[in-house]
Every structure is written in C-alpha cells, then in structure tokens.
Amino acid sequence: MKTLGIFRHAKSDWNDARLRDFDxxxxxxxxVGAGVMGKHIRDYGLENLVGWKRILASPAVRVTQTIELAGEAAGETPPITWDRRIYLANSATLIEVLREQDGDPRSIMLVGHNPGLEDLIFDLVPDDGSNPLRDVVEDKFPTAAYAVIQLDIENWADLAENCGRLVHLVRPRDLDASLGPDLND
Known part of the structure; x- marks a missing residue:
C-alpha cells in the first residue's frame, strides 16, 4: 500500500501580463490560502508536511511560493525534489514521474498544476459511484486543494489506472469561507 498526496498550487496573480506563465x-x-492549507496538512492525521517521505514539485514560481508559505504556516521546512516535468504536466506524465521513483517510499506528495492533477485523480480513482469525494473533484479541484489517495500497489513502478481510493479532500474554502470561489478560480 502506498499513499499519494496531491496539492495544487495556490491562487496565482495574473496582473503582470509581461510575466511568463512559469514566473x-x-x-x-x-x-493566505497556502498558509491555511499548510496548517491543515500539518494537522491532518495521515501525514504531516514533513512526514511525507518524498515531495515532488513543479519549479514554477507559484508552486515554490505555495510550498514555502505552507511550510512557514506549518512550522516545517520539508525537503523538496523539483522536477520541471511536473510543470503543466498531463496525467500520463505525472504517472511516469511517480513510476520512476526509486527507493519505493511509502508516501509521496505531488505539488503542481491543473488540469494534470485533477486528471491524475480521475485516472487513479475508479468512477464507480462509491467515492463521493471523487464527485467533488469532478465539480472542481480548485487552487490550493489537497487530496490524499491510498494506492493498492506495493511499488511505485506498479502505479496503474483505477488502483486508488480517494480518502481525503480539502479545499481552502472548506477551512476559511473567505477563500471561497470567485469567477476567476
């Protein structure tokens, strides 16, 4: 059994049209949302922010800032492996990155972007009507959302579609109503 955490970057700024998307x-x-979610991840019983055996993240500025602020709020500075392939990756690329993980850590947190993270959840968690959390993700996996999937695999190399069960899902608005959706979310 393996555990996969999925943490989408927090809400980014679109005001400077001169910036590349990556920046x-x-x-x-x-x-604010990154800090709220950092405290939640720390307090959630399955894994704390540093308890994740491996954290893989996109090096995009909005992801690095999300992790930094989440870590500060949690009072922890986790070690991160930055992987450029995660930047705007689709589900197939994310699965490939996870399958390549050596040492077979029992848990990995992936921090990145949509639509890839959302699609990864859809690919790993069966759409059989048995998981109401999956239905919430189908509605939206907003910025700074955090999900935990239990995977019925022994090795990351064995990661396959429909091998997971979504056991936890929290959005920033679930913890602070002022972080609720707006038209640009």
Whole structure:
C-alpha cells in the first residue's frame, strides 16, 4: 500500500501580463490560502508536511511560493525534489514521474498544476459511484486543494489506472469561507 498526496498550487496573480506563465507569483488570496492549507496538512492525521517521505514539485514560481508559505504556516521546512516535468504536466506524465521513483517510499506528495492533477485523480480513482469525494473533484479541484489517495500497489513502478481510493479532500474554502470561489478560480 502506498499513499499519494496531491496539492495544487495556490491562487496565482495574473496582473503582470509581461510575466511568463512559469514566473507568475501568488496573489494575496493565494498567499493566505497556502498558509491555511499548510496548517491543515500539518494537522491532518495521515501525514504531516514533513512526514511525507518524498515531495515532488513543479519549479514554477507559484508552486515554490505555495510550498514555502505552507511550510512557514506549518512550522516545517520539508525537503523538496523539483522536477520541471511536473510543470503543466498531463496525467500520463505525472504517472511516469511517480513510476520512476526509486527507493519505493511509502508516501509521496505531488505539488503542481491543473488540469494534470485533477486528471491524475480521475485516472487513479475508479468512477464507480462509491467515492463521493471523487464527485467533488469532478465539480472542481480548485487552487490550493489537497487530496490524499491510498494506492493498492506495493511499488511505485506498479502505479496503474483505477488502483486508488480517494480518502481525503480539502479545499481552502472548506477551512476559511473567505477563500471561497470567485469567477476567476
């Protein structure tokens, strides 16, 4: 059994049209959301922020800032493996990155972007009507959302479609109503 955490970057700033997408920072709401989610990840019983055996992340500015602020709020500075392939990756690429993990850590947290993270959840968790959390993700996996999937595999190399069960899902608005959706979320 393996555990996969999925953490989408917090709300980013679109105000400076001169910036490349990769270089967009978090906006004010994103900075608040990253901190709220960092505390939640720390307090959630399955794994704390540093308890994840491996954290793989996109090196995009909005992801690095999300992790930094989440870590500060949690009072922890986790070690990160930055992987450029995660930046705007689709589900197939994310699965490939996970399958390549050596040492077979029992848990990995993946921090990145949509639509890849959302699609990864859809690919790993069966659409059989038995998981109401999956239905919530079908509605939306918003910025700074955090999900945990239990995987019925012994080795990361064995990662396959429909091998997971979504056991936890929290969105920033679930913890702070002021972080609720708006038209740009």
């Amino acid at each position: 967009r920072p978090l906006n004010k709401r994103g900075r």
